[in-house]
Amino acid sequence: MAPANLKFTQTHEWVGLDGSTARFGLTDFAIKQIKDIVYLDLPPAGTAIKAGTPFGAVETVKAAFDLNAPISGKVVAVNTAAVAAADSVAKDPFGSGWLVEVEIAGDSMTGTELSALMDAAAYASFCAKGGHH
Amino acid sequence: MAYIPHTPEDTCAMLKSFGVQQTESLFSTLPDSVRLERYLDLPAGLSEPEAERTIRGILAKNQMPRLSFAGGGAYEHYIPSAVKSIISRGEFLTAYTPYQAEASQGSLQAFYEFQTVVCQLTGLDYANASLYDAGSALAEAVLMAWRVTNHPRVFVAPGLNPLYRRVLETYTSHAGVLLENLPERDGIADFSRVNWENTAAVVVQHPNYLGCLEQVEELAARAKSHGAMTIAVVNPVSLGLLKPPGDWGADIAVGDCQPLGLPLSFGGPYAGFMAVRAELVRKMPGRIVGVTVDKKGRRGFVLTLQAREQHIRREKASSNICSNQALCALAFTVCVALRGGRGLRDMASACAVRARKALERLLRIPGVKRVHNAPFFHEFVLELPFNASAICSDMARHDRIVPGVPLSRFGSARERELIVCATETKSLHDIDELVRGLAGSLGRLKTGGAK
Numbered sequence: 001m002a003p004a005n006l007k008f009t010q011t012h013e014w015v016g017l018d019g020s021t022a023r024f025g026l027t028d029f030a031i032k033q034i035k036d037i038v039y040l041d042l043p044p045a046g047t048a049i050k051a052g053t054p055f056g057a058v059e060t061v062k063a064a065f066d067l068n069a070p071i072s073g074k075v076v077a078v079n080t081a082a083v084a085a086a087d088s089v090a091k092d093p094f095g096s097g098w099l100v101e102v103e104i105a106g107d108s109m110t111g112t113e114l115s116a117l118m119d120a121a122a123y124a125s126f127c128a129k130g131g132h133h
Numbered sequence: 134m135a136y137i138p139h140t141p142e143d144t145c146a147m148l149k150s151f152g153v154q155q156t157e158s159l160f161s162t163l164p165d166s167v168r169l170e171r172y173l174d175l176p177a178g179l180s181e182p183e184a185e186r187t188i189r190g191i192l193a194k195n196q197m198p199r200l201s202f203a204g205g206g207a208y209e210h211y212i213p214s215a216v217k218s219i220i221s222r223g224e225f226l227t228a229y230t231p232y233q234a235e236a237s238q239g240s241l242q243a244f245y246e247f248q249t250v251v252c253q254l255t256g257l258d259y260a261n262a263s264l265y266d267a268g269s270a271l272a273e274a275v276l277m278a279w280r281v282t283n284h285p286r287v288f289v290a291p292g293l294n295p296l297y298r299r300v301l302e303t304y305t306s307h308a309g310v311l312l313e314n315l316p317e318r319d320g321i322a323d324f325s326r327v328n329w330e331n332t333a334a335v336v337v338q339h340p341n342y343l344g345c346l347e348q349v350e351e352l353a354a355r356a357k358s359h360g361a362m363t364i365a366v367v368n369p370v371s372l373g374l375l376k377p378p379g380d381w382g383a384d385i386a387v388g389d390c391q392p393l394g395l396p397l398s399f400g401g402p403y404a405g406f407m408a409v410r411a412e413l414v415r416k417m418p419g420r421i422v423g424v425t426v427d428k429k430g431r432r433g434f435v436l437t438l439q440a441r442e443q444h445i446r447r448e449k450a451s452s453n454i455c456s457n458q459a460l461c462a463l464a465f466t467v468c469v470a471l472r473g474g475r476g477l478r479d480m481a482s483a484c485a486v487r488a489r490k491a492l493e494r495l496l497r498i499p500g501v502k503r504v505h506n507a508p509f510f511h512e513f514v515l516e517l518p519f520n521a522s523a524i525c526s527d528m529a530r531h532d533r534i535v536p537g538v539p540l541s542r543f544g545s546a547r548e549r550e551l552i553v554c555a556t557e558t559k560s561l562h563d564i565d566e567l568v569r570g571l572a573g574s575l576g577r578l579k580t581g582g583a584k
Contacts, residue, residue: 039415039440057449059440064449 204554292341353382
């Protein structure tokens with residue numbers, strides 16, 4: 001069950017705001033589909049990220065999936081504990097399994113980007129219908 | 134029956150997606166001089182005896198040298214008979230893409246052992262299952278450094294074999310990589326005044342194609358201090374004597390397997406190797422074989438880290454290579470295993486000793502000088518009193534001896550310079566024959582007039 005304060009993309013990333021920064025992660029729905037995550041390819045601090053574009057990848061033994069940015073920003077932190085033990089993300093995808101933290105512009109552009117995302121209720125029904133865009 | 138499943142509509146849609154009108158346009162980089170412009174007009178088939186006779190007739194036109202001191206990227210070394218015997222086994226010789234764990238444990242184990250040998254020789258952490266040759270291995274290494282660092286500039290030491298340089302230029306010409314040259318001083322790179330800003334890597338061949346040993350430790354340290362990677366291009370035989378690239382600061386090492394187990398074969402097939410530092414393994418192209426256990430705890434070999442490859446990542450793959458030089462890599466592995474560490478060291482030492490003997494005796498001929506002062510492994514450049522190609526033709530005719538490779542073959546304007554290589558296959562008697570032959574040739578060209 002996804003926390004109510006987060007916003008969601010159609011490609012199953014979540015974003016949670018905290019003042020001038022935001023955290024991104026993968027939802028439990030995505031992780032259940034992917035099954036065994038063996039590697040996380042995340043960008044270094046300082047990387048500029050644009051909403052809707054890939055900022056990294058999650059790999060299983062036989063497949064790789066792009067991680068798409070929910071909103072734009074600049075990477076200020078990467079969850080190195082998750083990178084060191086990729087399978088740990090599945091244990092707490094909305095909490096300790098966060099992937100990157102970004103500094104956001106916090107202006108009207110951020111507002112526009114956020115309004116294009118689904119809230120928890122919309123995401124829940126999106127998943128119930130299959131979760132495909 | 135048509136073997137191509139595309140309809141004209143499929144073809145049109147594909148071409149349109151990258152802005153091209155006709156399939157013909159995709160071949161626009163081919164020069165007119167190599168285009169056939171007509172259908173193939175093959176003669177009727179020959180019977181086996183007719184075919185054998187025809188081929189023998191063609192082979193009879195070859196003039197084989199009695200003795201060769203040619204190097205310059207491909208080297209004459211003794212290949213133990215066991216190599217040919219093992220690679221001739223049907224299981225290896227005729228296997229087609231043997232990467233499935235359920236069908237090819239023998240091949241996968243061989244590739245795993247190849248990777249292990251490459252790591253042991255280069256002193257680096259991970260190797261792939263081989264690439265096509267040193268040139269393409271270098272190109273892949275440069276593209277890798279560019280992907281990892283996100284910087285466009287790559288410095289190339291002047292001693293990089295010009296043939297590898299051309300392959301590198303072809304691979305990088307549309308990729309956004311900017312190749313820049315380091316200046317040369319006495320046959321090696323001069324990196325005293327380099328602007329390292331936005332540099333992904335420096336490429337240094339060691340020993341270089343002129344035979345000289347570069348100041349690799351200082352160069353790698355300098356590159357590292359500016360955030361650039363060091364890509365080493367190395368001769369595996371030289372690693373029997375020289376410090377391995379992993380120990381002197383290289384991040385990636387590439388080279389050709391040819392000197393250990395592969396005949397010269399007029400240029401190929403050879404095999405390229407690549408080894409990298411641990412943190413770069415997920416960015417490395419090529420097949421990688423790993424060892425694991427099955428559900429009964431039995432050891433097995435499998436392809437691993439496949440999520441780098443194009444059958445999974447498509448256009449985001451680290452490379453489009455999805456194969457290896459299986460048979461050539463096997464020949465290399467068998468050859469190194471047979472020689473062993475001590476054997477490889479003895480072989481390298483013998484090369485170094487013979488080359489020094491050759492140089493010492495060649496320098497006694499009046500008019501013959503060594504061009505560089507830098508230390509060398511088993512090759513060196515001589516300056517001769519006359520055009521080096523003319524001397525080579527004269528010695529081929531008169532003595533059936535190849536004294537070396539003229540530098541002009543690599544596009545140099547220095548027509549009187551010759552790269553001479555002496556491997557462990559050259560006895561002191563052979564060296565004396567070379568010296569006599571060269572002295573004789575110089576005498577003939579002097580009286581006949583310089584060309």
